[in-house]
Amino acid sequence: MFRRSVVKSSTHVKMGKRKIAQKIVESKKKRKRNDPIHKTQQNAEKAAKAGPVARWTNKERTLIFASRGVSYRGRHLMNDLRTLMPHSRADSKMDRKDNFFLINEVCEMRNCNKCLFFEARKKMDLYLWAANIPHGPSAKFLVENIHTMAEMKLTGNCLKGSRPLLSFDPQFDESPHFGVLKELFIQIFSTPYLHPKSQPFNDNVYTFTILDNRIWFRNYQIVEEDGSLAEIGPRLVLNLIKIFSGSFRGPTLYENPNYVSPNQHRTLIKKQASLKYQNRVEARMGQMERKETDTYKMDTLDEVFHTIKPEDAKGAEKMTFFRK
């Protein structure tokens, strides 16, 4: 801008020295007015007049990581959660399978006070630990029916790191263990207001629904303000196993009576499959036993006096029935 003004002044040959100096000063003032730093100062002044400035005060951080041996599906799910939650932190896969108490220390090192830990067993079963870090409580779930965000049928999309609304089923207020879970989920999944990595708009909803004694998680995009939604993903179903008083330790507060471990489930299926064959064989044997060889009791001597006329005899009968 300065240079332009100089050029302009050079074109006006008739302009006096004083006038040129005045012009330069004016242009400098203009530049100052448009300066970004100057602008922010102005804004700050305005804000100070309006009231206290909103700040990022809720320093909630969630550590999301998995144990070794997690399947690709579990890993994708974990990564999806990491992209959706700007207040999440990642860590390398946990090697130890026996001592989960170490997770508390890992979280402390990473400055996290919440934790989502995916525990993989047998390369096929995925468990999720949700914990409030130093003092608990913590809950262990079996994760079922996973669909990750990469799937093609989920058409929605949202800003990376926008703050989600959390929608809970009314059943969460009905029993105390669900109440604890609700508070835990709120603290873990809600993105802090004015988090530096978050976006200023709310364009997605997480839903937690209780159906069939399980918690169904869905993530929708808010397409229009009138309530039309499109699913973004991921999808998962959490089957509660236990709630512990501490984080990854402590006495059990709740145990799900409806929970059937995947191992039990598999054995049951196998047993039923084996029973199918056994039943079929038994049925066949029973049928063979019950089947009667003689359908009607006949007297073998009845046929002794049964004769026919020699004229009616055919073939071999002619040998027995003939006239002398």
Place this chain on the structure above:
Amino acid sequence: MTDPDIAAEMEEDSFDDLDSDEELQAAFSRGDLKPGLNIEARAKRVYINDEQGLKDRLTDFKKDLAWLERLDVTCGPARVPGETDPKPDEENKDEVHDDFKRELRIYRQAQAAVLDALPKLQALNIPTKRPEDFFAEMAKSDDHMRKIREKLIAKQLSMERSEKAKKLRELRKFGKKVQQEVLVKRQKEKKDLAESVKKFKKGHSKDLGFLEGKPKGGANSKQDKAAAKLGPNMKRKAKNTKFGYGGKHKGSKVNSKQSARDDEDHFSIKRNRSDVAKHQKQFGGKQRKGNTKQKRLGKGKRQKLKSRKK
């Protein structure tokens, strides 16, 4: 094995010791023991549900944050206008196992939450709608969204195609029916003609109009046209063009005036001759001397000349 399990087993052992023969006999005489395989009943597993502990824990770790920090909404599914309230038990049973119903139930819950929360946010002066010119990284990449769109389009196309094929199949079925009708009609016409001829022979009627083959009614003419239009199927047609069908095949590969004319694009005698001449000029071949301008006449003319000379 955990401690309580061990304790339970020890208890069982001691219990076994107490079951002396005398006691068993006494029990049998009382009628407590029935003949057959007696299995020791297992104690029912007790599931822990420490309600007071849970409530205490909840009050311990609950944070008193503003709603703006939490953004939680608790509400049931949004009601669809005009739908009566179904019984909860009955609804639940199908809902879980019917994918569509279950997803709809969850969708409606999310919808209710949105309708509940957005006014609250607007009251707090939080923008809920993203302006058109606000660009930021999305949760799913543009590449991924493009793939999704392509897949959707492909799916739609395939559906349309299958529907079209279905329609065509139905049409073909209809065509067969029409053909049958045509056959029946022809037979009937034949019969009618024979009858009318008979009548004429016997002198019952003196009208010979039937011989002109006037169609009695125009009702079936449309169907006839449809049948004619259908013709052989596409596969047959393709094969006919490839291998030939009907007509005379003999001599079809022999050159003719027509085929030569068709070939003119590729080969012309004139050009060929000029090419040859050029070649000879360049490389010094034999060149005709004298009346090179005189052209050889056509075959017909030459023969005529010959006959004249004779």
